[in-house]
Amino acid sequence: MRGVLAEQAIARAAASGDPASMASALAAARPLLGVSARKTLATLAPDRAGLSRAAALVAKDAGLASNLVSYRLRLLVIIIGVLMALFGIALLGIGESRPTPTIMKAPEP
DSSP states (O other): OHHHHHHHHHHHHHHHOOHHHHHHHHHHHGGGSOHHHHHHHHTOOSSHHHHHHHHHHHHHHHHHHHHHHHHHHHHHHHHHHHHHHHHHHHHHTGGGOOOOHHHHSOOOO
């Protein structure tokens, strides 16, 4: 969501054409980016071409962050599922179940 808001701010700054708002839009996009994208952002000029490149960087980083979050959530669901299965096995005592004497007794004719 922050990436979308930053892209909107960059688009508004590019539409206004004001160099001060362009520079502030670039500065606002900085905390949303990863290390390599921040280095690229530092080299961009506060003009429309620089803002379009910054918008592309924000979109790319937002996509990468989204993929990372979805991977971690899937991993978390798998780990919780395995732990719940182990908890269920421990709770039911499946590993130590033995037939009761009633079951072992042969039926009387």
